[in-house]
Amino acid sequence: MTTHKPQGSARRRSAVAMTAAAALVLAACGNGDDGNGDGGNGTADNGGAEAAGGGTVSAYNCEPQNLMPSNSTEVCGSWVLEQLFTGLTQVDYETYEAVPGVATDWESNEDQTEWTFTLGEDWTFHNGDPIDANTFVETFNWVVDPDNAQQNTSFYDVIVGYEDVVNGDAEELAGVTATDDYTLEFELNEPFSPLPMMLSYTGFYPMPAEAFEDPESFEQAPVGNGRYQMDGEWEHDVQIAVDRYEDWPGEDPGVPERIEWQIYNDIETAYLDVQAGTLDIMDSVPPNRLSTMEADFGDNQTMFDTSSFTYMGLPLYQEEFQDKDVRHALSMAIDRQLIIDNIFDGAQVPAGNIIPPMLPSAREDACDYCDFDPEAAAELYEEADGPSELTIYFNSGAGHEDWVEAVSNQWQEHLGIENISFESLEFAQYLDLHDNQEVTGPFRLGWVLSYPSPQYAMEPIYTTGKSSNYADFSNEEFDNLIAEANAADPEEADSIYQEAEDILLEEMPVIPMFFQSQGVVHSDRIQHDSVQMDPRTFLRVEQLVVNEE
Amino acid sequence: MTGYIIRRMLQFIPVVIAATLIVYAMVFLMPGDPIRALSGDRPMSPQVLETLREQYNLNDPFLVQYAKYMWGVFTAGDFGTTFQGRPVLDIIQQGLPITVTLALVALSFQIVIGVIAGVLAAVYKDSFLDRMVQVSLVIVVAVPTLAIGFLLQLTFGLNLEWFPIAGTREGLVSYVLPGITLGAVSTGIVARMLRSELVEALQSDYVRTATAKGMRRSRVVVRHGLRNSLIPVVTFLGADLATMLGGTVVVETIFNLTGLGGQIFRSIQAQENTVVVGIVTLFVLFYVVLNLVVDLLYAAIDPRIRYD
Numbered sequence: 001m002t003t004h005k006p007q008g009s010a011r012r013r014s015a016v017a018m019t020a021a022a023a024l025v026l027a028a029c030g031n032g033d034d035g036n037g038d039g040g041n042g043t044a045d046n047g048g049a050e051a052a053g054g055g056t057v058s059a060y061n062c063e064p065q066n067l068m069p070s071n072s073t074e075v076c077g078s079w080v081l082e083q084l085f086t087g088l089t090q091v092d093y094e095t096y097e098a099v100p101g102v103a104t105d106w107e108s109n110e111d112q113t114e115w116t117f118t119l120g121e122d123w124t125f126h127n128g129d130p131i132d133a134n135t136f137v138e139t140f141n142w143v144v145d146p147d148n149a150q151q152n153t154s155f156y157d158v159i160v161g162y163e164d165v166v167n168g169d170a171e172e173l174a175g176v177t178a179t180d181d182y183t184l185e186f187e188l189n190e191p192f193s194p195l196p197m198m199l200s201y202t203g204f205y206p207m208p209a210e211a212f213e214d215p216e217s218f219e220q221a222p223v224g225n226g227r228y229q230m231d232g233e234w235e236h237d238v239q240i241a242v243d244r245y246e247d248w249p250g251e252d253p254g255v256p257e258r259i260e261w262q263i264y265n266d267i268e269t270a271y272l273d274v275q276a277g278t279l280d281i282m283d284s285v286p287p288n289r290l291s292t293m294e295a296d297f298g299d300n301q302t303m304f305d306t307s308s309f310t311y312m313g314l315p316l317y318q319e320e321f322q323d324k325d326v327r328h329a330l331s332m333a334i335d336r337q338l339i340i341d342n343i344f345d346g347a348q349v350p351a352g353n354i355i356p357p358m359l360p361s362a363r364e365d366a367c368d369y370c371d372f373d374p375e376a377a378a379e380l381y382e383e384a385d386g387p388s389e390l391t392i393y394f395n396s397g398a399g400h401e402d403w404v405e406a407v408s409n410q411w412q413e414h415l416g417i418e419n420i421s422f423e424s425l426e427f428a429q430y431l432d433l434h435d436n437q438e439v440t441g442p443f444r445l446g447w448v449l450s451y452p453s454p455q456y457a458m459e460p461i462y463t464t465g466k467s468s469n470y471a472d473f474s475n476e477e478f479d480n481l482i483a484e485a486n487a488a489d490p491e492e493a494d495s496i497y498q499e500a501e502d503i504l505l506e507e508m509p510v511i512p513m514f515f516q517s518q519g520v521v522h523s524d525r526i527q528h529d530s531v532q533m534d535p536r537t538f539l540r541v542e543q544l545v546v547n548e549e
Numbered sequence: 550m551t552g553y554i555i556r557r558m559l560q561f562i563p564v565v566i567a568a569t570l571i572v573y574a575m576v577f578l579m580p581g582d583p584i585r586a587l588s589g590d591r592p593m594s595p596q597v598l599e600t601l602r603e604q605y606n607l608n609d610p611f612l613v614q615y616a617k618y619m620w621g622v623f624t625a626g627d628f629g630t631t632f633q634g635r636p637v638l639d640i641i642q643q644g645l646p647i648t649v650t651l652a653l654v655a656l657s658f659q660i661v662i663g664v665i666a667g668v669l670a671a672v673y674k675d676s677f678l679d680r681m682v683q684v685s686l687v688i689v690v691a692v693p694t695l696a697i698g699f700l701l702q703l704t705f706g707l708n709l710e711w712f713p714i715a716g717t718r719e720g721l722v723s724y725v726l727p728g729i730t731l732g733a734v735s736t737g738i739v740a741r742m743l744r745s746e747l748v749e750a751l752q753s754d755y756v757r758t759a760t761a762k763g764m765r766r767s768r769v770v771v772r773h774g775l776r777n778s779l780i781p782v783v784t785f786l787g788a789d790l791a792t793m794l795g796g797t798v799v800v801e802t803i804f805n806l807t808g809l810g811g812q813i814f815r816s817i818q819a820q821e822n823t824v825v826v827g828i829v830t831l832f833v834l835f836y837v838v839l840n841l842v843v844d845l846l847y848a849a850i851d852p853r854i855r856y857d
Contacts, residue, residue: 065587066633073588149600151593166596216634236635236643237807238716262716265815269702269715269805276707276714397818428581428820431592435585467592 054244054257055546057526059539060270060282061261063237067219069205070143070150075448078202079538080240080261084224085205086250088117088136088184089196093534096360096452098196101250102131102206102225103184112191112487117199119182122249125208126229133178139207141165141172148215152203154467158195160187191487194453201451227254227542237263254542255530277523280546281531283539285519287399290345293519299528301521305349307356307449307457307535308516312392312407313471315439316509325384327508328369330442332377333414336370336513339406347519351512354457354504358535361454361494367505370512374414381415389419393433393443396424400444407513434470442511445470452535454497455486462504473509553856557841561834568833569826573615576822583607583820587632605632618823629823631816637827640812645831647717648808651800652793654721654728655735659786663736664775667743672770674748682744686737694796698730698803715805727804731796735789739782746778779850787843791836 064077069085072078088103103117123131143150144165156162160175175187186195198204206225211218221230227250228242240261244254262279264270267286273279275296285293285301293301314321314330321327336350352370355362392408394400401424408420423441425433433439447468449456459482460466464474478500485496505512520531520539530545584601585592601607606614621627628637670682689697705726706714717723750756751774759769797810809828816824847854 073593146596146600149597149604151588151597153597154592154594157594166594219634236640237812264715264805265802265807265811266715266805268699269803272702272707272714273716276710278714426579426581426586426818428579428583428586430581431585432581467594 054255055525056258056260057256057541057544057546058260058262058278058280059541060267060274060279060284061240061263063263063265064234064240067222067234067240068150068211068215069202069207069222069224070139070148070152071215072202073151075537079541080242081202081205081222081224081226082538083226083228083242083254083259083542084222084230085202085226086123086224086248087201087205088119088199090250091197091200091452091534093452093532093540096358098200101200102136103199106196108193108195112193112195113188115186115188115195116179117184117186119184120249121182123225124247125206125223125225126245127208127210127223129208131206131225132181133184134181135206135208136184137172137176137178138209138212140176140204142207142212143203144173145171148212150203152201155198155201155203158188158190158192158198160189162189190483193486193488193490193493194451194455197451197453198456228259231258235263237265239263256542256544256546259541271521274521274523277525279523280525281520281522281539281541281544283518283520283533283537285521287344287347290347290519293521297521300524300526301519302528302531303347303517303519304533305358305515305517305535306533306537307358307452308518308537309351309354309356309447309457310348310513310516311351311445311447311510312442312513313445313510314442314508315437315471316474317437317472318440320387323384323386324507325380326386327511329377329381329384329386329415330411331369331508331511332371332373332380334407334410334511334513335372335374337372339403339410340514343402343406344514347517348514349517351514354462354501354512355454355497356449356452356457356515356535359452359454359457361497363498366498366501367512369505369508377414378416386415386417388417389421390417391421391423391441393423393425393430393439393441395427395430395444397426400424404444437472439470443470445510448537449535454494454501455482458482458497458500458504459486462509471509473507475503475507478503478507550856554841554845557844561837564833564837565830569619569830570615572826572829573618573822574611576817576820576825577611577614579820581820583632586819601632614822618826628827631821631824632819637824640824641809641827641831644807644809644812644828647806648794648797648801648810650721650724651727651731651797651806651808652790654724655732655793656786656790658728658732659736659739659789663739664743664782666736666740668747668770668775670740670744671747671751671774679744682740686740689733690737692733694730694734694799695803697733698727698800701726701730702803715803717806723804723806727800727806730803731793731800735786735793738789739785742785743778743782746781747774750774750777776850780847783843783846783850787839787846790839791832794832794835 061080062076064072064080065074066072067077067081069081072081086101088101089098090101092099102119102123104120105118106115108115119133125131140156142148144153144156144162146166146168153166159173161170161173164170165173177185179185188195208223210223221233227245227248229245231241231243234240242259244257267284270279270282271286271289274282314327316322340346340348340350349357352365352367353362390411392404394404404422411417412420447461460468462469462473462478463482464479481496481500481503485493485500488496518533518537520533522531525547527545527547530543532540532543534540584598584607606617609617618629621629630636666682666686670679673679702714705711712726713719713723751770756769756773759773794810797808798814801808801811802814813825813828848856
């Protein structure tokens with residue numbers, strides 16, 4: 001570990017986090033064959049024994065949309081990219097804090113608008129090109145350049161100069177500068193304390209110059225700076241194979257020597273292949289297999305809670321949903337647990353919050369209107385004169401039919417709504433309706449954390465005018481609290497985020513439904529204790545321990 | 550004969566133009582913005598959306614889009630790319646051998662099992678064997694392809710471990726289960742069709758004459774009976790190969806084969822116009838060529854049929 005400079009009010013969470021994690025690891029290593037069993041976080045140091053060898057792990061994956069960090073917005077691709085690249089920071093999923101990646105240390109000014117990151121000096125890409133502060137400047141400028149049309153561009157909007165570049169008025173982000181080879185400075189449009197956490201996200205990975213010359217051929221075999229490097233090209237629809245990069249300078253190299261992602265179109269087939277032992281591990285057990293998972297796999301299966309949040313949004317631009325009593329009544333008339341037991345085989349957790357339960361800032365009983373209370377709901381709905389007809393919207397072909405119908409049955413039964421119809425649309429068409437504000441009733445949508453900050457659980461979806469604010473919620477007090485929390489000292493920020501969450505749970509622009517749990521099954525080759533999944537639904541594939549054969 | 554083939558080939562041109570235009574129009578008419586759907590719940594910035602739409606000509610009116618596409622195809626052999634930038638030709642090159650292998654395995658399964666079962670049932674008409682064959686064929690035709698696929702996977706893949714469950718890693722062996730799944734229904738139809746044709750043929754005068762001449766029973770059945778019964782079966786198999794391409798959508802998905810069938814399904818969902826048009830055109834071409842081959846085969850089987 002590098003030494004940390006003394007800082008005034010500067011942030012130094014990284015130092016604390018690393019020390020705690022290192023202690024954990026030492027303890028774990030003392031247990032002999034337990035290996036990195038305790039390492040359910042991004043920082044476990046595996047020690048010398050496992051760094052050599054480690055075996056090959058074959059893991060289920062779906063076909064990525066692309067393997068370009070700045071363009072990858074879905075799990076299948078981002079999960080692979082996380083092994084191929086290391087950003088400025090990483091996230092420790094034990095403490096939910098940002099810990100060093102390429103950057104060893106960082107600090108901000110008093111109001112969280114100017115940030116200085118100190119970079120490690122021994123980082124290179126897999127092709128040997130060195131990585132310094134300029135690498136990041138060039139990468140970020142390329143990503144934001146509108147000609148390159150990279151989907152993760154919008155994550156950069158907090159950086160000064162973003163608008164100018166995006167609108168074609170400037171070539172480079174004014175807010176990102178390399179003051180020397182290993183010092184990177186950010187200037188932000190507004191205070192933003194989650195910056196180090198956000199920089200761990202896929203869209204901020206450094207990329208070598210060759211990526212910009214020919215992105216299409218680059219993503220067939222991305223050259224990154226991560227724990228693993230590509231072995232051969234991405235075989236579309238077949239597999240992606242990576243070998244451990246032995247010169248990775250980080251604290252916690254990957255455990256398996258080689259990872260092979262086998263690409264399946266059908267999760268059922270992958271499940272059978274794990275059962276037959278031809279595939280080592282799969283992280284998304286098909287819903288209809290959850291009830292037999294234990295019988296099929298015995299000890300080789302686990303459920304992991306994730307941050308994948310499902311909600312019923314309410315179109316606040318429609319008059320009949322503007323009374324919050326109506327929204328409360330709709331929420332209280334849903335027996336979430338009953339739906340989970342009957343339809344999901346227990347693979348969801350009833351949501352009583354907006355901030356996902358695993359985050360340190362999450363509270364258990366923050367919601368006054370999320371518990372099932374049919375009598376109170378009926379009374380409230382009656383008084384508020386809620387609509388007697390409803391149309392429920394959801395996107396088709398994604399397994400939402402059953403539970404949406406169950407919700408509608410409960411609304412009919414408990415609130416006396418006579419007429420409920422469904423509008424089930426292809427996703428593209430579904431989003432069109434939202435953009436045109438043509439949704440006339442409750443609608444299903446979801447949200448997964450790309451980085452585990454309460455800010456990301458709320459700001460993009462509920463702040464006035466944000467692009468994912470499909471409910472069209474606008475609350476000045478909420479907006480101010482989010483801004484205040486983003487500007488606050490991290491120690492105080494959580495309680496302000498909680499106040500903001502209280503407003504959401506009181507105003508209820510969306511009805512919290514569930515947080516998803518995901519089933520993971522594996523073959524006998526994988527040590528069960530080493531199987532971990534983080535809240536982004538990423539299986540920590542780099543920590544898997546292969547049993548000696 | 551050559552003149553006939555050339556005339557038939559000339560017909561391909563309007564067929565291909567009509568097919569591409571119709572398919573392009575159908576995908577174009579699907580509601581919703583495919584670029585918007587790319588990024589899921591979290592929208593991309595408007596500038597990125599706009600650049601991508603421009604890049605894939607999505608802002609142009611339909612006919613302009615179509616013209617640009619065809620222009621690229623004919624002037625540069627450019628069949629376009631997916632929204633992820635992967636060339637369509639690449640996808641076809643990767644998928645075609647797999648789909649063709651799958652179809653051939655299924656076809657040979659149909660011919661071998663179907664013909665044997667049909668001949669046995671006809672020759673031993675109304676016997677226990679005949680009944681057995683008939684009943685099992687009815688079952689095969691009645692059970693949905695999906696169920697047959699899963700059943701084979703469970704029995705021969707997972708429990709007996711004779712064949713791989715999925716993928717193409719083990720070469721031709723990997724195609725056995727998917728081939729049987731894909732060919733199952735048609736095998737039943739071939740056998741039943743052949744049985745009734747052959748039963749009729751075996752009662753005809755020329756068969757009685759052949760038998761009276763003292764010919765061996767097996768030679769009578771194969772040379773006189775079977776040959777005359779095959780024409781409808783060949784017609785069916787030809788048409789069936791084309792329908793089979795539809796079946797590959799399901800089978801390739803279940804068995805995780807990366808052929809064109811599964812690809813076309815995913816591309817339609819993602820509204821990838823260029824991919825859908827590329828693959829469908831290929832299928833259409835395949836179908837018309839196959840029809841021609843079937844017509845030519847008639848002449849080979851039945852000397853009375855001639856093309857001038």
